[in-house]
Structure formats: structure tokens, C-alpha cells
Amino acid sequence: MTTGRMAEGTFRQAMAWLHTWCGLWISWLLFAVFLTGTLAVFDEPITHWMSPEHRAEEAAAEARGPQRPGQPEGPGSTSDRAQRLDWAVAYMARHHPSASMWELWPADAKGGGALTVYWFDDKQQYASARLDPASGRPLAADSPDAHRATSGGHHFVDFHYQLHAGSLGLWIVGIAAMAMLVALVSGVITHKRIFKDFFTFRPRKGQRSWLDAHNAVGVLTLPFQFMIAYTGLVISGLTFMPAAGLLHFGTDSASRQQLLTALNNPGKPAPSGTALPLPSLEPFAARGERLIGQPVRAVVIDHPGDAAARIAVYGWNSEEETRRRLSPTTGMASFEAASGRTLEVRQPGGVDGGTASLAQSVLGSLHMASYGGWTLKWLYFLAGMAGTAMMATGAILFMVKRRGRHAGAFGAASSRVHGLIESLNIAAIAGLPIACIGFLWANRLLPVALDQRAAWELRVFFGLWLIALAHALLRPRFQAWREQLGALAALCLLLPALDGLTTGDWPSAQLRRGDWESLGVAAGALILGAGAALALRGLHRRGRAPAPPRAEP
Structure with missing residues (x-):
């Protein structure tokens, strides 16, 4: 018995050492990741606040009365969907004819706003332009209708998972998430009376108070933190464990590009080299809308001006759909531009790639709170703030003790x-x-x-x-x-x-x-x-x- 107690004490002491030092050296990074991730729960409201020009547009949309998401004003006006799509195509053909992909957003989620176009520039970076919905002309930066350039709430999303440092930042955050799991497990082992301590708080007791606070917020959010760390690793699993993809596709740059295409854009055709004028997009948008049962969010053209061009229509998720579906994907219908033949139809909530892709999508939705509506977002926000407080109290406790x-x-x-x-x-x-x-x-x-x-x-x-x-x-x-x-x-x-x-x-x-x-x-x-x-x-x-x-x- 004595030997067993000594072994248990030695093991718990080892776990305490691991928890203290492993937790300390990643506490500052985890504090930053948790704080920005908690703010990222409300990235859309933050973006809304950081784009005050939206307010006039939304007031005008409210004055027009309720509309379906993504549905512009009715036919016959200068801002109906067909006209907007024609203007978008004309702009891209004039300014970016060699881009391999055009992405056209005819309206925002409320049915108004500027017409927005996206493409990949020469450095394969996502670029965009906003067009006047009444004329199709680019909005100048000093135009009264122009929106201030801002990364908005997405800044907190980007910092949360890759520190604005690309794949290097993603690896750093991934290593920190693994260390966080180690710190969580060793912390549970170290605190023998962890659940009893959860109900104990002694204010104004110096080190004891900091330890009580650390235990309380740690136990309160323990399942949440395990879930966040694990799902964060799963989302980027192919980056952290690339062997299968590299074995199948190869290791050179062209092979890596094929892997990315297979993961993010399955079924994308290869260019034929034969020129073919792009047909009118409104008939494709209307067909896609009927097939997926959602209003049109975006029309994406792969290899515009080529005989192998593909036109894909993506839908808008309604608020009700985001509350009741675990998978956040919208509907999508793709067509062959030359013949109009339907290539693929994906219903809202579906994914490409089978059960494994669906599981990853669901875990990603669980990590990002993209379902459940505002109630779940607030629960995530409160749990995230408690987790952030746990990181802070742990770091402060280390110094109070020493x-x-x-x-x-x-x-x-x-x-x-x-x-x-x-x-x-x-x-x-x-x-x-x-x-x-x-x-x-x-x-x-x-x-x-x-x-x-x-x-x-x-x-x-x-x-x-x-x-x-x-x-x-x-x-x-x-x-x-x-x-x-x-x-x-x-x-x-x-x-x-x-x-x-x-x-x-x-x-x-x-x-x-x-x-x-x-x-x-x-x-x-x-x-x-x-x-x-x-x-x-x-x-x-x-x-x-x-x-x-x-x-x-």
C-alpha cells in the first residue's frame, strides 16, 4: 500500500510538473488563440460594425420590405439579377480575361448591396472588386457608395488558426493544440479533488484565490476545451498528416496543386484550349436555384471563354437552415457551359467526398459553431471567454507562486x-x-x-x-x-x-x-x-x- 501511494504520488508529481511547464510555455500563445477564436464567433457582427457603409444599404433593404436571401429587386429594374450578372461578366472580360476562375456575387444576403466579383490574381491570391449595382462600373475608393477596405472580423478568424502566417502559423497553432491536450490531461490527473475544487472559491487569499479561479473555469469548460482542441486538429488533419495525399498524388508542385483541386474543387475540368464565348448566366442561375431549392449566392465560372468551361451555382443558407443542420455547406449545381448539361447537384448540407468528408465537415461545423443559431454562438462565446480566463489565471498563478x-x-x-x-x-x-x-x-x-x-x-x-x-x-x-x-x-x-x-x-x-x-x-x-x-x-x-x-x- 505504501509503495502504491508513493508510486501514485510520484506519478501525480510528474503530471504536475508536465502541466505547469507545458502549460506555461504555450499559455501566451493559447491565450491569444482562444481570445481571437472567441471573438471570431461573432466575426460577422464585427465585420458589420467595421463596414458602416452597410447601414444605409440595409436601411434601404428594410424599406423595400422582406425579401428572400440573395434575391435582388424584381425584373425590369436596372439592378435585377440578370443585369447584374451581365455587368459582372463584362467587367471580368474587360479587366481580367485571363483569370482561370470568375466568382460573381449578384447581391448580398439581404438582396441588396453592391455587385461583387472575385478572381485569383497572378500570385494566386484571392482578389475582389465591387461594382455599382445601378451601372456596373467599379466603385471608386472615395465613392459615397464604396465600402472601406477592411478585413473585418475575419482578421480574428485568420489569426486564430494561422496567426496571419500561412502554413507556418497553422503548424504552430497545431503544435500548441497538441500541447494543450497534454496540459488538459495532466491537469485532470494532477488535481485529485478537481470537481470538489470547482465549488470552492476563497477570495482575497493570494495564491489560493488564483488557484481556485483557475480550477473553477478549467472544470467548467473542460469538455468544451477538449472538443475545441481535438476538432481544430481534425479540420487541418490533411495538413498535419499529408502522407496519404502525397503518396497518391506525388510531391512536386504540380502534384500538390492536383491534390488541392481534388480536395477543394472536385470535378473541375481541364481547359481544352478551344475558345467558346460564355453564354448568358441567368438561365443557369435560375436552373440552379430550382435544383437546390435555395436562392443564388454566387455563380462561379471555371475556365471562362474556354470550350470546357464549367458554371456552378451556389445557394444561400437561411438562418433556419444554419440552426438545424450540422453541415454548413450550401446547395450547389454545376453545368457544362457549352451544352448546358447538368454535371452535379449537391443538396444543402451535403458534401463531396463521401462519409469521411461529411465527418470532417460536421466536426468543422462543431468547432466553428456554424449551426444552432445565435443561442449556440453565445454559449461558445461564454465558454471561450472562460477558457481564455483559464489560460490567464494559469499564467498569473505561476508567477504568484514564485x-x-x-x-x-x-x-x-x-x-x-x-x-x-x-x-x-x-x-x-x-x-x-x-x-x-x-x-x-x-x-x-x-x-x-x-x-x-x-x-x-x-x-x-x-x-x-x-x-x-x-x-x-x-x-x-x-x-x-x-x-x-x-x-x-x-x-x-x-x-x-x-x-x-x-x-x-x-x-x-x-x-x-x-x-x-x-x-x-x-x-x-x-x-x-x-x-x-x-x-x-x-x-x-x-x-x-x-x-x-x-x-x-
Whole structure:
């Protein structure tokens, strides 16, 4: 029995060491991934807030009365779907005739908005242009109808899964997700009384309080965190485990392109080299709409102007469909441009590639909360914020336990290493939220007609984060916490006023017209600002508190 207890204690101690150090070195990255992933749950409302020009269009759409998603105004007007598609084709034929793919969006989800066209440029990057729905002419950057260039809420999506660093960032996040699973399992083993501790919180007890908070939010969101880490790895499984695809297709660049085509665009024809004028797209759009039972979202032409051209019609998912379907795919019908023959019909919720692809699609939907409507999104948001708090409390707990120690795991250098760790805590826990809210401020303060405006918003985000890191390294730790929390509180609490001053759209006006997306962003900023202000108040109280008397030896 004694030997068994010793073995159990040694094993739990080993798990505690693994949990502490594995969790610490990825805590800053996981905090960033969790925070931006939590914000990405509401990427569409954030994009809506960051595109204030949408508001006039949506007000006009409301005045027209209810419409089906993606359905422009009726026949005979200059903005009906057939006319819009003709204008889109004319623009692409004039400006991008050599592009291998044209993607035409005749209307937005509310049936209005500008006509938008997409293509792959010479660097195989996704490019786009917005056209005037009344004339088909490109909207100039300084046009009153032009939308400000912004990556919107998709910035948080992109950062969440690849850190804006392409495949390298994807691998970094994947390794962090694996380390997170290790930290979760070792944490469960370490905390023998984990469920009892969930109901225990002792405020104002220093290290004990931080441990109680860490345990509480950890146990509360444990199933959610396991699910998020596992499904995040599954979504990118072919990237992390590429052997099967490389074995089948080969390893050279052309073979990798064939693999990507097979995964993302199955059935795409090869160009024939024989020219053939593109037929009118409206008959194909109408047929596709009938076959899939959804209004038209986009018309995609592969190899336009070639005899082997393929025309694919994609549908819009209604809000009801996204609530009740696990798979987020829309309907799709593809046709042979030369003969009009139907090539493929995929009903809403279906996927190409069989059961394995369907399973991956469902797991991806589970990870991204693309079903269940707003109720599930709010549950994901709250669970994500609790998970973010778990990362933060764990990193702070590490320093609370070691603050003031002159010896430790790093010997004589322990004090310097612990100081560096606390600076990184400040830059991650306070600095990253400053960068996130600063990203929203940049959206309002940068000139609308600024060249590469979306890229400048990202530069502001990363620039503020670097400034926060430099500030945390140069200032005394306690002062750095107070100053960064103060800056975060001010930026958050003043965001609604900034919105009103720069766009003339105050929260009262948003409330009158029922613009809940814009109000939600403002309310979220106010809540975060209030939380930062409360934390700052607690630090002020701690700074004024008298030092405890030194105990006699």
C-alpha cells in the first residue's frame, strides 16, 4: 500500500510538473488563440460594425420590405439579377480575361448591396472588386457608395488558426493544440479533488484565490476545451498528416496543386484550349436555384471563354437552415457551359467526398459553431471567454507562486527569467486586448480612401501589441499592469463615442432601427472596459494597502 501511494504520488508529481511547464510555455500563445477564436464567433457582427457603409444599404433593404436571401429587386429594374450578372461578366472580360476562375456575387444576403466579383490574381491570391449595382462600373475608393477596405472580423478568424502566417502559423497553432491536450490531461490527473475544487472559491487569499479561479473555469469548460482542441486538429488533419495525399498524388508542385483541386474543387475540368464565348448566366442561375431549392449566392465560372468551361451555382443558407443542420455547406449545381448539361447537384448540407468528408465537415461545423443559431454562438462565446480566463489565471498563478523567490528552476538566473515571464504575462493578458480594441479604433480613424487600408489595420494591431510588449519589458511590473489595464479600459469605454463621432451613428440610433449587431459590438467593448476598470481598481487598492508585518523567525 505504501509503495502504491508513493508510486501514485510520484506519478501525480510528474503530471504536475508536465502541466505547469507545458502549460506555461504555450499559455501566451493559447491565450491569444482562444481570445481571437472567441471573438471570431461573432466575426460577422464585427465585420458589420467595421463596414458602416452597410447601414444605409440595409436601411434601404428594410424599406423595400422582406425579401428572400440573395434575391435582388424584381425584373425590369436596372439592378435585377440578370443585369447584374451581365455587368459582372463584362467587367471580368474587360479587366481580367485571363483569370482561370470568375466568382460573381449578384447581391448580398439581404438582396441588396453592391455587385461583387472575385478572381485569383497572378500570385494566386484571392482578389475582389465591387461594382455599382445601378451601372456596373467599379466603385471608386472615395465613392459615397464604396465600402472601406477592411478585413473585418475575419482578421480574428485568420489569426486564430494561422496567426496571419500561412502554413507556418497553422503548424504552430497545431503544435500548441497538441500541447494543450497534454496540459488538459495532466491537469485532470494532477488535481485529485478537481470537481470538489470547482465549488470552492476563497477570495482575497493570494495564491489560493488564483488557484481556485483557475480550477473553477478549467472544470467548467473542460469538455468544451477538449472538443475545441481535438476538432481544430481534425479540420487541418490533411495538413498535419499529408502522407496519404502525397503518396497518391506525388510531391512536386504540380502534384500538390492536383491534390488541392481534388480536395477543394472536385470535378473541375481541364481547359481544352478551344475558345467558346460564355453564354448568358441567368438561365443557369435560375436552373440552379430550382435544383437546390435555395436562392443564388454566387455563380462561379471555371475556365471562362474556354470550350470546357464549367458554371456552378451556389445557394444561400437561411438562418433556419444554419440552426438545424450540422453541415454548413450550401446547395450547389454545376453545368457544362457549352451544352448546358447538368454535371452535379449537391443538396444543402451535403458534401463531396463521401462519409469521411461529411465527418470532417460536421466536426468543422462543431468547432466553428456554424449551426444552432445565435443561442449556440453565445454559449461558445461564454465558454471561450472562460477558457481564455483559464489560460490567464494559469499564467498569473505561476508567477504568484514564485514571486519573491531568489532560487528556483533556473538557479541564479531565476529572478531574471521570472521577470521576463511576468512581462510576457502583461503583454499577452493586457496587451493583446489593447491590440484587438485598437484594431477597431484603426477602422474608424484611418482614411477610407487609404491605399492598402486593410493591411494598415493589421499593422496597427501588431504595432500596438509590440508596443505593449516593449512597455511591459521597460516599466516596473506593477506599474505596467496598471498602465496597460488603464489604457484598455479607456479604449473600450470610449469606442461607442468614437463610432458616433466618426460615422454619426450613435447607439441610440442603432437601438431605434434595431441594429443589434452594431449594438452588440459596442456593448461587448463596454463590458470589457468595465472589467479592465475593475481590475485596475483592485490593483490601486493593493498598491495602497500597507505591507504585512514581517513575521519573527
